[in-house]
Amino acid sequence: MSWTDIGTLDDIPVRGARVVKTGHGCIAVFRTTADEVFALDDACPHKGGPLSEGIVHGDSVTCPLHSRVFAFATGEAQGADTEVTQTYPVKVEDGRLMLDLSKLADRSAA
DSSP states (O other): OOEEEEEEGGGSOTTEEEEEEETTEEEEEEEOTTOOEEEEESBOTTTOOBGGGSEEETTEEEOTTTOOEEETTTOBBTTOTTOBOOEEOEEEETTEEEEEOHHHHHHHHO
């Protein structure tokens, strides 16, 4: 894995998100009430809604356009067999957020 420092945990509000813009697309990094962090493509696979503007609850986010709920761990939508958004490894190390963008680069190279 190739970890990229994207800021501090405190840069993301509890139950909120931050968008990381890359040359290959935008990634939404979420923070839960338990200070866990998760990263997903920022665009909902259904209608392209900005997941970073959705409602964070538990270990999921609700799309602001059509209320589809996506699990942070898997990117899968509840009740929709085909709607899945890409997840990315993210971790907190010494208070810093570290994001692995290798999946994004691999996908864009294909």
